[in-house]
Amino acid sequence: MNQVDVIVIGGGIVGTNVLRVLSQYQLKTLLLEKNTDIASGVTKGNGGVVHSGYDAKHGTLKAKLNPLGASMYPELAKQLEFSYENKGTLTVAFTEEELETLKQLLANGLANNVPGLRIVDQAEMRSIEPQVNPEAIGALYAPSAGITDPYEVAYACAENAINNGAEVKLNQSVTGIEKTDSGYKVSTQDNTYETRWVINCAGVYGDEIAKLAGSENYEIVERHGTLMIIEKAVGFELNATLFPVPGQATKGMAAIPACAGNIILGSTATMMEDKEATRFTKDEASELFDSASHLVPNLKRENIIRIFTGLRPVETHSNNDFVIEEDKEHEGLYHAIGIQSPGIAAAPAIAEYVVSLINEKHELIKKSDYNPLRKGLIDFSELSVTEKQQLVEDNPAYGHVICRCEIVTEGEILDAIHRPIGATTIDGIKRRTRAGMGRCQGGFCQPKIMEILHRELGIEFKDILLEDVGSNVLLEDK
Numbered sequence: 516m517n518q519v520d521v522i523v524i525g526g527g528i529v530g531t532n533v534l535r536v537l538s539q540y541q542l543k544t545l546l547l548e549k550n551t552d553i554a555s556g557v558t559k560g561n562g563g564v565v566h567s568g569y570d571a572k573h574g575t576l577k578a579k580l581n582p583l584g585a586s587m588y589p590e591l592a593k594q595l596e597f598s599y600e601n602k603g604t605l606t607v608a609f610t611e612e613e614l615e616t617l618k619q620l621l622a623n624g625l626a627n628n629v630p631g632l633r634i635v636d637q638a639e640m641r642s643i644e645p646q647v648n649p650e651a652i653g654a655l656y657a658p659s660a661g662i663t664d665p666y667e668v669a670y671a672c673a674e675n676a677i678n679n680g681a682e683v684k685l686n687q688s689v690t691g692i693e694k695t696d697s698g699y700k701v702s703t704q705d706n707t708y709e710t711r712w713v714i715n716c717a718g719v720y721g722d723e724i725a726k727l728a729g730s731e732n733y734e735i736v737e738r739h740g741t742l743m744i745i746e747k748a749v750g751f752e753l754n755a756t757l758f759p760v761p762g763q764a765t766k767g768m769a770a771i772p773a774c775a776g777n778i779i780l781g782s783t784a785t786m787m788e789d790k791e792a793t794r795f796t797k798d799e800a801s802e803l804f805d806s807a808s809h810l811v812p813n814l815k816r817e818n819i820i821r822i823f824t825g826l827r828p829v830e831t832h833s834n835n836d837f838v839i840e841e842d843k844e845h846e847g848l849y850h851a852i853g854i855q856s857p858g859i860a861a862a863p864a865i866a867e868y869v870v871s872l873i874n875e876k877h878e879l880i881k882k883s884d885y886n887p888l889r890k891g892l893i894d895f896s897e898l899s900v901t902e903k904q905q906l907v908e909d910n911p912a913y914g915h916v917i918c919r920c921e922i923v924t925e926g927e928i929l930d931a932i933h934r935p936i937g938a939t940t941i942d943g944i945k946r947r948t949r950a951g952m953g954r955c956q957g958g959f960c961q962p963k964i965m966e967i968l969h970r971e972l973g974i975e976f977k978d979i980l981l982e983d984v985g986s987n988v989l990l991e992d993k
């Protein structure tokens with residue numbers, strides 16, 4: 516039997532941040548992920564806004580962990596070399612009534628200790644973001660907010676944790692959790708592990724993991740959201756994320772300046788009870804575009820290059836809050852579930868918090884040789900001409916462009932495949948390098964990427980997956 520100290524279930528942004536925090540301690544730590552890749556659940560489909568935390572209801576876990584998480588991002592991004600930009604948010608009012616709502620949000624945000632939060636008049640709002648609709652009369656400005664690529668954060672945390680001794684096993688679906696004298700026996704379809712503690716970070720499946728251990732106290736439903744990507748070549752960029760004044764359930768449909776230079780519009784909010792609902796309707800897409808283009812009138816439908824959906828895990832007994840606690844009836848089983856928005860923003864703080872719950876009881880010992888740093892992938896398109904020349908001289912694979920839209924080279928793809936927890940699927944490469952994320956959405960580079968996966972990993976062409984098991988691209992070998 517495999518013996519470890521802690522098992523983390525789920526390799527989303529929460530589980531990978533938790534794994535990284537655990538890897539600072541003298542513990543044998545294992546993360547189990549059911550999919551072919553980490554960051555392939557809710558973490559792959561969201562807006563990537565590092566919210567400041569002004570709207571999280573004061574007194575909740577969200578209100579505590581969102582501003583804290585947002586404040587941790589700049590340093591974390593430096594240590595782990597992932598994309599992060601401190602572009603603030605403007606929540607835009609069109610009427611006096613909406614301005615009154617902004618004053619309430621300001622008071623809530625100040626109570627949550629959101630730094631620099633203030634209401635700006637029309638002139639200041641337009642100087643921060645000239646693209647905002649000229650009919651808007653003012654905004655709540657949150658300069659501490661930012662944007663990131665959530666899957667990059669997850670890869671970076673997992674790689675850093677692995678380099679500090681943690682283990683990650685993919686394609687391992689947790690199917691059983693049994694109490695033992697010293698902790699738990701956790702089973703997957705292939706293996707059984709003995710562990711002292713289990714941390715449940717299973718996203719929309721968080722309630723099912725709890726049930727496997729006999730805990731019936733949690734129920735997760737899904738708040739479905741649709742997002743759109745606008746191509747880069749629209750003639751303008753946004754300096755800040757623009758939100759409308761929020762409604763009851765979500766922050767509203769925003770225009771987000773993504774790290775890569777695109778604009779993301781998102782997202783809608785529809786309650787569902789379906790853990791795999793990735794469909795969207797034409798009406799949802801239209802509602803989203805109309806709402807976001809009210810904020811930014813220069814947006815044009817013909818610039819939409821992709822529409823996708825995500826599912827926010829909502830725990831039904833938590834009053835819309837995160838659930839981060841030791842199970843009331845199962846000692847040693849910890850939950851970090853119901854992590855709906857702002858789960859990206861809060862993830863680093865959620866991880867510290869859940870590990871602190873273990874630490875309070877068990878006094879974990881830090882490693883003396885823990886290394887918080889991780890080397891990121893090279894982004895060839897961002898280098899100067901001299902740097903590009905030098906790189907190609909050192910490694911000719913960087914002189915071979917595979918994705919023309921995003922200028923991604925073979926060197927970057929090889930690095931994505933061969934680093935710890937490397938890419939094994941087409942979407943795994945896409946999320947690590949951006950190959951396939953441009954205007955043609957992989958039409959040009961996908962066959963080339965398949966050649967590379969076949970050559971480097973020895974995967975037969977018919978077995979190459981877009982993403983999950985069953986998503987084979989070819990019916991037979993070419």
Ligand SMILES: Cc1cc2nc3c(=O)[nH]c(=O)nc-3n(C[C@H](O)[C@H](O)[C@H](O)COP(=O)(O)OP(=O)(O)OC[C@H]3O[C@@H](n4cnc5c(N)ncnc54)[C@H](O)[C@@H]3O)c2cc1C
Nearest residue numbers: 525527529549556557558562564689718740825858859860
């Ligand atoms: C439309 C939309 C927009 C959003 N925008 C933002 C935003 O701008 N900013 C923000 O802060 N937040 C945003 N969010 C919220 C954010 O995406 C989530 O809070 C966050 O991704 C949750 O991460 P997670 O790690 O809890 O879940 P996940 O990423 O889903 O990770 C859970 C993992 O557990 C694995 N798993 C499940 N069952 C098992 C099992 N039996 N065995 C092994 N592994 C298992 C899954 O495969 C998955 O990889 C948005 C969400 C949506 C849907």
